[in-house]
Amino acid sequence: MNRRRFFGFLQKEFRHIFRDRRTMLILFGMPIVQILLFGFAITNEIKNVNVAVLDMAHDDVSRDITNRILSSEYFHLYQNLHSEKEIEAAFKSGKVKEVIVFENNLAKNIYSKNIGNIQLIGDATDPNTANTIVAYTRAILLNYQQELNKGSKPPAIIQTEVRMWFNEELKGVYLFVPGVMTIIMMLVSAMMTSISLAREKETGTLEALMVSPLKSWQVILGKVIPYLVLSFSITLLTLGLSMFVFHVPIRGNIFLLLGEVLLFVITALSFGILISSIAPNQMAAMLISMMGLMLPTIILSGYIFPIDNMPVPLQVISNIIPARWFISMLRDIMLKGAGWSVVWKDTCVLAFMAVVFLFLASRRFKMKLR
Template identity: 45%
Template sequence: MKQFLIFIKKEFAHVLRDRKTLLILFGMPVVQILIFGFALTNEVKNAKIVIMDQANDIASQQIISKIRASRYFEIAETIHSPQQIESAFKKGNIRLALIFPAQFNNNLMHQHLAQLQVIADASDPNNATTLTSYISSIIQDYATGIAKTSNIPYRISPEIRFLYNPQLKGAPNYVPGVMALVLMLVCVMMTAVSIVKEKETGTMEILLVSPFSPFKVIVSKAIPYLILSLVNVTSILLLSVFVLDLPINGSILLLFAESTLFIITCLTIGIFISVKTNTMQLAMLISLMGMMLPTILFSGFMFPIENMPVPLQVISNIIPAKWYYIIVKDIMIKGLGFSAFWKETLILVAITVVMMVISLKSFKIRLS
C-alpha cells in the first residue's frame, strides 16, 4: 500500500511539474466554457439596421423609439433614399432596413390600417427570419398598445422582403462556411503534419543539406496541397450549383482568385505550426483544436459575431476564415465585385505575409 501511494505521489509530481499538462487540464475547460457560453447562441442581438422615415410623424417616431430601446437592434443610421439602402446592404453594414411610407400616422388613425416595409438580408436565412420576427413583434406590440387605449382595432401590416435569398434556403449560408472550414482544416493540418513528419523521420536534415534553400523546401511541401485544395474548391462549387441549386452570381475567376489567396493564407499558418512543433501528434492537435473551433465559432457562418462580447469580436478579426466567408458570400450570393471586399482581401494578404515572415525567421536550419 505504501508503494502504491508513493507511485500516486510520483504521478502527481509529474503532472504538477508539466505546465502544458496543467494548461490542458485546467486552462482549456475554463476557456471553452467561457467561449461556448458567450458564442453559442441562436439569439440575435445588436443587429445593425437602417430606417427610412418618409412619414416623420408621431407614430413612426414612437416605433423607432421602441426599436432603439430594444436590445435586438442597433440603428446604424437614418437614410433618405432607396439607393442608400441598396448601398448599405452591398457593403454588408446592415442586416435589415425599415421603411415608413408617407402619411403613416394619418393612415393608421383614419383607416385603422397602416403599412410599412421591412427588407432583410437573407444571405443568412436564420438571422433574417429571426430579425423579421423580432421587428414584427415590436410593431405589433405598438399597435396593440394604442388599440387598448382607444378601443379601436388598429393594425400595422409589415410587408417583408428578403434580399439575395427570397426562398430562405440554407445553402447560401452554409456553402461559404463549409468552404472556409474545409480549406482551413485541409491546408493547415496537412501542411503542418507533412513538414513535421520530415522532422520525426530525420529526412528534414537531408533536405536541408541539399542544394535547395530552406524556403524552396517549405514551398515544395505546400504546393501539392494548394493544387489539391483548388480541386476541393471546384468540387464544392460544382455540388453547390448542380446539386444544391445555388448559382454563382458573381465572377467565378474572382472567386477562384480569392480562394487561392485564402488557401495560401492557410498554408502559411500550417507552415508556422510545423516550425513551432516537433511531433505530428502535437501539430495535428494544434491544427484541429486551434483552427477548427475558431473557424466554427468566429467565422460568422454558424453564430452571429455581433452577439458576442466585444473581446470575442476583437478576437474574431484575426481568424482568416471570417474574412474569406464574407468574400465568398459577397461573390456567390450577392454578386458583388472586388470593390465590395477589397478590405477583407488586404487583411488576408497581411495575415499571409506576417505568418510567412515569422515562419521563415523561426525556421531552424539545423535541427537539434
C-alpha cells in the same frame, strides 16, 4: 540540376498524398458529405409539415385559406383546435409545427374594414425550420390576398401576426457553402501541411534532407504546391456541387472568387508551415491546428454564429481570424454579386495576414536544428 532536385521533392510529396487513400477519401468525401447534408438533410425546405388550425371565424374566407394551405404539398392538417388553450398542448405533443389562428369574423372584417387578422405561431424550438414554415404560410396568404383584391377597389389586407422573429436572410444551403469551403481549405492547407512537415521531423527524414543541397524555400514550396493543388481542386468540387445540385448562385465574378480562394489558401498554408516549425511531432501539429485553427475558425468566423451577435471581446478576437474575412468576402461575391470595390478592404486584410505568416514561417523554418 537544381530544378531536378526540386521536382524530385515535389514528386515525392504528390506520392505521399496519393498513396494515402484514406486521407484522400476523407478530404474529398468530407465537402461532398457536408454540402449534401446541408443541402438535403439540414434543409430548410419543408414538406408535409403538420399544422393545427384554430378557426374562430368559421366563414368562407377562413375555410378558403385553410384549403389553400392544406392543398399545397407543404402542409398537412394534423388537428383542428377549438380554443386558444389547446395551442400549447398541440405544440407539446411535438407533432404540430405551426398553429394558424383565424380571428373572429374574419370575412366580415375583410369585406367591411378591409383588414383581416391571422396569427401564425411557429414552434421555435427549431428556429430555422419554424422560420421557414412561417415564411411558406405567409407566401400562401399573400397569394390569396392578391387574388382577393383582383377587381375590388379598396384593397383588402390580410395581416399576419407572426409570433417569432423572422430572419429573412436565412436561406439554407446558400449560407453554408462559403463556410464549408473555408473549413475544408483550412483543414487541407493548414492542418495537412503542418502534419506532413511534422511527420518528416518525427521520422528524422527532415534531418536527412537538411544535409541535402535542397534549400529551405524548396522544401517549403515542395510541401505547399501539392496541397495548393489539392485544396484548390476540392474547392472547385465544392463550388460545382453546390452550383449544379443546389443551384447556389455565383452572382459575382468567378475569377475574383477564385483569386480570393487562392489568397486564402496561401494564408492558410503559411500558417500551416508556421505551426509545423513549432510543433515537434505530428500529434502536436494536429492539436495546434485543431485548437488554434479549426475551433476558432468554426466558432468565431461567422460560419455558424453571426459575429454581430457575439459579445464585444469575441468580436474583437474574430478580427484576427483569417476565415472571418474570407467567409464575408465569399458571401459578398457569391450571394450578393459584389465586385472588387466592395471586397478590396477584406482582401487587403487577408493579404496582410498572408504576408505576416509567410514572413514568420520562412524565418522560423530553416534547414537547421536549434
